[in-house]
Amino acid sequence: MAEVRSPDTRERILDAAERLFMAHGYEGTSMRQITGEAGVNLAAVNYHLGSKEALVQEVFRRRLDWLNDERMRVLNAMEAEADGKPLKPSQIVDGFFGTLLRMADDERRGGITFLRLLGRMLTDPSEFIRAFFAHEYSEVIDRYKEALFKALPDVPKAEIVWRFHFMLGATSYAIAGTDALRVVTDWQIEEADATDRLDRLVPRLMSFLLGGLRAPLPQFSDAEAVGK
Amino acid sequence: MAEVRSPDTRERILDAAERLFMAHGYEGTSMRQITGEAGVNLAAVNYHLGSKEALVQEVFRRRLDWLNDERMRVLNAMEAEADGKPLKPSQIVDGFFGTLLRMADDERRGGITFLRLLGRMLTDPSEFIRAFFAHEYSEVIDRYKEALFKALPDVPKAEIVWRFHFMLGATSYAIAGTDALRVVTDWQIEEADATDRLDRLVPRLMSFLLGGLRAPLPQFSDAEAVGK
């Protein structure tokens, strides 16, 4: 049985970095802030992680490895159950986005802090960030895309890929939650109490995503597009 | 008649800052990079704009002033036309999101560069950015929210506010476009040619947004929620 002990230096650094990168971004967070918040010496980051760039990669890797394994496990289980028949779109959307959102409740997996950090980094177009995500995500995305192609045989594949993309954006903003919502609204809506946030957000978002995924196909003004 | 002249120093700085903030973020871009790209002296930013913080505010202000005026103009025109009757949801969505997306074609208004910058900054939770957007956006958001409340009297207001938020997220990702799309897909889809991007993106996104906006209401597992 593993010895129970308080978080070691390496993990304290990762936790502090996760929180600070979420709040101020990668470039906006210094090693001094990170080590200060973690209560460790400045040199500890370079000793344990190597560099600031290696640190941010490890911050994501320790969470995404679990998330994508879980997404794979869920999809495999659903497909085994379906026995060759296509899955329902709602199952696929829940397997991908629901699994992500439910991380918000799991403090062992970073909780809401990691989800906000992820939503923020997905809009970062820098080559270094993009290459990392492309690598960590490609396998699971391919599997879910294929499942959607099978589930929606009448919808052109390009349309499904775009709608997948739109769903990611809506989810990213949903994660940022009340904070980002306050950017665009005074949010005087009566139910601002904190208790009913997450368990209502998930069904709310799922309805929206499925409505968008199954919307009538767009009519392009360009006539030639019909034959494509 | 105004004299036609090449962009002056101030505008060259704003253009360079817009491009660099889009690519590397606010914290990731130095004054030296900005003045270097603009081909002006380092001291010019402080002389013309005052500080780096004042610079980024002016980068947004010069575009958002036009955008929000235009959104107001379109909404006022549609409501005058409707003569007191509720607008169609598709009209409202097009007035808000369509007006934004069509900026991508207008190089005089910053084009696709500004749109990507905007999408990126909307995920930044820092107080300084949020306060600025809340101020610049509040009036027009309120008017569009009210129009949606009128157009969808059977949908609870809280639901509409959330769906507005989800639509913003989907649009933000749509703007980031092919770049962010490549994060989550190899994008081997055949129609990757650049020519047919924007005029197809708008109907694609509009279908998705309207599908989400008009989706069936979510079922909360919490029974008490029904009476709220």
Add this chain to the structure above:
DNA sequence: GTCTATAGTCTGATAGAC
């Protein structure tokens, strides 16, 4: 493994000549 001390570089901002 953890610390101090510091090297070497880059940052935003400004004073003052022209």
Add this chain to the structure above:
DNA sequence: GTCTATCAGACTATAGAC
């Protein structure tokens, strides 16, 4: 208005004592 020169401080990273 535009320039050079420079300040004072923050940054990442590392060498070397313990």
